[in-house]
Amino acid sequence: xxxxxxxxxxxxxxxxxxxxxxxxxxxxxxxxxxxxxxxxxxxxxxxxxxxxxxxxxxxxxxxxxxxxxxxxxxxxxxxxxxxxxxxxxxxxxxxxxxxxxxxxxxxxxxxxxxxxxxxxxxxxxxxxxxxxxxxxxxxxxxxxxxxxxx
Amino acid sequence: xxxxxxxxxxxxxxxxxxxxxxxxxxxxxxxxxxxxxxxxxxxxxxxxxxxxxxxxxxxxxxxxxxxxxxxxxxxxxxxxxxxxxxxxxxxxxxxxxxxxxxx
Numbered sequence: 001x002x003x004x005x006x007x008x009x010x011x012x013x014x015x016x017x018x019x020x021x022x023x024x025x026x027x028x029x030x031x032x033x034x035x036x037x038x039x040x041x042x043x044x045x046x047x048x049x050x051x052x053x054x055x056x057x058x059x060x061x062x063x064x065x066x067x068x069x070x071x072x073x074x075x076x077x078x079x080x081x082x083x084x085x086x087x088x089x090x091x092x093x094x095x096x097x098x099x100x101x102x103x104x105x106x107x108x109x110x111x112x113x114x115x116x117x118x119x120x121x122x123x124x125x126x127x128x129x130x131x132x133x134x135x136x137x138x139x140x141x142x143x144x145x146x147x148x149x150x
Numbered sequence: 151x152x153x154x155x156x157x158x159x160x161x162x163x164x165x166x167x168x169x170x171x172x173x174x175x176x177x178x179x180x181x182x183x184x185x186x187x188x189x190x191x192x193x194x195x196x197x198x199x200x201x202x203x204x205x206x207x208x209x210x211x212x213x214x215x216x217x218x219x220x221x222x223x224x225x226x227x228x229x230x231x232x233x234x235x236x237x238x239x240x241x242x243x244x245x246x247x248x249x250x251x252x253x
Contacts, residue, residue, distance in 0.1 A: 032195070032210075035195075035210065035211075035212040071216060071217070072216045072217075073216075076222075091214065094214050095178075095180065096212050096213065096214065098212055099211070099212050099214040099215065100209060100210065100211050100212065100214075100215055101209065101210045102207060102208075102209045102223070103207065103208040103209070103210075104207065105204075105205055105206050105207060105208070106206075106226075107201055107204060107206040107225055107226050107227060108199075108206040108207045108223060108224065108225060108226065109165060109223070109224035109225070109226060111223070111224050112207075112209075112221070112222065112223050113220075113221070113222040113223075114215060114216075114219065114220060114221050114222070115215070115216040115219065115220050116214055116215055116216055117176075117178070117214045117215070117216055118214075
């Protein structure tokens, strides 16, 4: 596993270098370091750009307390806050904690749902980004059967 | 090979609630096949959603989004006849898309 990861990282670096010479692909790869991070703090530093993070109860975060099947855990995140630019999901104990980041453009409602994989029981965090501040809320999710086996 | 996206949705009070389903293996790159070999990573990284020609939502995903991803979102100022389009690109640069004309 360590070996394949090294290979993956190397491929990523090569792609990054190629991207530097092509302006269009550069945009597509810009978001990836946050997803490749194995530590939450790393992922967050790529994502937050120094904006302060604050706990908030204005985020509606729906995820089961107990997930019987870690391969398919339904999750919904929404908020009535104004000026939301992105919604992200972080599963603290997943190998790559950042799972998904949804960019909310002016004609979209700050309300997304998806299904995700969880390797084991973990704290799960939702982040709601605005231009100058980031809000977060968390839930503990117990996983009965892990999602790593696919 | 281009993949498909199945899209359903309806308008309620000017907001379209869209549900999409993207058939895709979403391999993390850590799973082992029965013979013990590692199944290479193969997962959707970018999803872009359009209303007519305007981008309304862009999603960046890691490999921990479930197999055959389900993704639901809502579009403001939606009118009958508007075309909702969802496109994805994975880490192998394969793409998929689907369209829905709102009623």
